[in-house]
Amino acid sequence: MMSQIIKVGMADLNVTKGEGVLTTLGLGSCVGVTLYDPITKVAGLAHIMLPSSKAIRNNTNPAKFADTAIVLLLEEVLKVGAIKGRLVSKLAGGAQMFAFANKNDIMKIGERNTIAAKKILKELKIPIIAEDTGGNFGRTIELYANSGMIIVKTIGRGTKQI
Amino acid sequence: MGISIEEMNNMQLDVLKEVGNIGAGNATTALAVMLNRKIDMNVPKVEILEFNEVVELLGGADVPICGVYFHVDGDLTGNIMFMLTMDSSKLLANMLLFKENKTKALDEIEQSALKEIGNILSSAYISSLTTLTGLNMKISVPSLSMDMAGAILSVPIIQYGQVGDKVLVIETEFNEGDNDIKGFFFLIPDVDSFDVLLKSLGVLE
Numbered sequence: 001m002m003s004q005i006i007k008v009g010m011a012d013l014n015v016t017k018g019e020g021v022l023t024t025l026g027l028g029s030c031v032g033v034t035l036y037d038p039i040t041k042v043a044g045l046a047h048i049m050l051p052s053s054k055a056i057r058n059n060t061n062p063a064k065f066a067d068t069a070i071v072l073l074l075e076e077v078l079k080v081g082a083i084k085g086r087l088v089s090k091l092a093g094g095a096q097m098f099a100f101a102n103k104n105d106i107m108k109i110g111e112r113n114t115i116a117a118k119k120i121l122k123e124l125k126i127p128i129i130a131e132d133t134g135g136n137f138g139r140t141i142e143l144y145a146n147s148g149m150i151i152v153k154t155i156g157r158g159t160k161q162i
Numbered sequence: 163m164g165i166s167i168e169e170m171n172n173m174q175l176d177v178l179k180e181v182g183n184i185g186a187g188n189a190t191t192a193l194a195v196m197l198n199r200k201i202d203m204n205v206p207k208v209e210i211l212e213f214n215e216v217v218e219l220l221g222g223a224d225v226p227i228c229g230v231y232f233h234v235d236g237d238l239t240g241n242i243m244f245m246l247t248m249d250s251s252k253l254l255a256n257m258l259l260f261k262e263n264k265t266k267a268l269d270e271i272e273q274s275a276l277k278e279i280g281n282i283l284s285s286a287y288i289s290s291l292t293t294l295t296g297l298n299m300k301i302s303v304p305s306l307s308m309d310m311a312g313a314i315l316s317v318p319i320i321q322y323g324q325v326g327d328k329v330l331v332i333e334t335e336f337n338e339g340d341n342d343i344k345g346f347f348f349l350i351p352d353v354d355s356f357d358v359l360l361k362s363l364g365v366l367e
Contacts, residue, residue: 009214010223010312010319011327026223026312029320049316049323061327097317098231098305109320138313140224155226155309 005142008032011064013046015076022143027093029110031066031133032141033117034090035073035126036148037082043145044077046070050109051116066116074124089121090150090162091131092141099136110134130162165356165366166326167210174365179208181294181363182332185287186347190336192286193279197257199338207333213319216329219346220245223312227251228268230280231317233302234288238358240351242287242301243318244280248308250343251276257338268308277304287347295362318348325353 008014008024016022022045024032035044046069053065062068078084094114114133121128132139132152140153153159170178186206194201217223228251232242246254255272256262258279268276281304288299307314322329332347351359360366 010217010316011213011323026217026310028313028316030316049320064323095313097307097309097314136307138310140310
């Protein structure tokens with residue numbers, strides 16, 4: 001059977017199961033957060049842009065922020081058959097694409113996104129079993145629902161599995 | 163209090179677009195002087211786009227591109243990003259260095275040349291903005307990154323994302339002889355600086 005590839009855009013999330021594949025292209029400072037239930041093979045992926053919806057006035061899109069996106073992603077994977085106690089998470093992205101001498105907050109947004117995602121996952125008691133975060137390069141990720149494996153692709157830095 | 167692109171009226175958007183036009187025009191003139199060649203410029207396209215539409219403009223989130231990034235400080239604070247397709251950045255670097263390098267990657271000297279081109283274009287852009295608004299602004303040293311379009315674009319998009327779901331993009335196309343060079347400018351005022359900009363242009367109370 002051909003596996004179905006579902007694209008997740010910026011500030012977006014989606015779920016799949018069985019033979020499905022979730023992909024998000026060109027993660028820079030954004031963080032890709034995945035949830036996976038290895039028994040029912042339910043997988044979810046969120047492409048998060050900002051750490052918190054609380055500091056932002058225009059916060060109508062919950063998939064944009066770590067705090068709201070992960071909670072929404074959890075609801076979505078539970079809807080299609082995941083069991084919360086079995087869920088594991090993986091993270092990728094959170095890079096700093098441009099380097100400057102005097103770093104301000106916005107330049108460290110990748111790191112802040114990663115920290116925020118970890119905090120929310122901890123609060124939800126979902127263990128993080130792998131991550132490929134930081135650095136100064138972009139990542140394209142593919143999450144395979146049949147195994148929970150993530151393939152991380154880069155330009156000039158090879159491909160790896162987490 | 164941080165007006166977002168979505169909240170702007172047509173007149174405010176038109177003024178921003180016109181600022182984009184003038185800035186891009188001056189930047190192209192500066193480039194022609196620097197390269198000492200006749201450079202033709204198409205009328206810049208100034209658009210308000212959704213996040214994912216911006217990515218498509220460059221051919222997709224995983225397409226390699228070159229971005230040169232600057233901080234803007236002064237009465238208006240924010241960032242400027244100048245983006246080129248890899249082919250365009252190669253052409254520009256070769257023009258500046260008077261050489262014909264056919265390899266795909268950019269070497270260190272070519273990267274440095276592109277930073278300088280970005281510097282001159284952004285300075286010309288900022289100087290027209292200063293003339294129009296009377297605001298004082300200066301730009302930082304450039305920082306260059308070659309990577310996936312989505313990854314590089316995440317930097318300006320995240321900054322726009324703090325106030326809304328849309329981005330102001332200025333697309334300029336210029337050509338020298340048979341060489342078409344496509345560049346994109348992103349002017350990214352900080353959250354509160356859109357108000358400053360619109361006020362200085364007389365379109366916000």
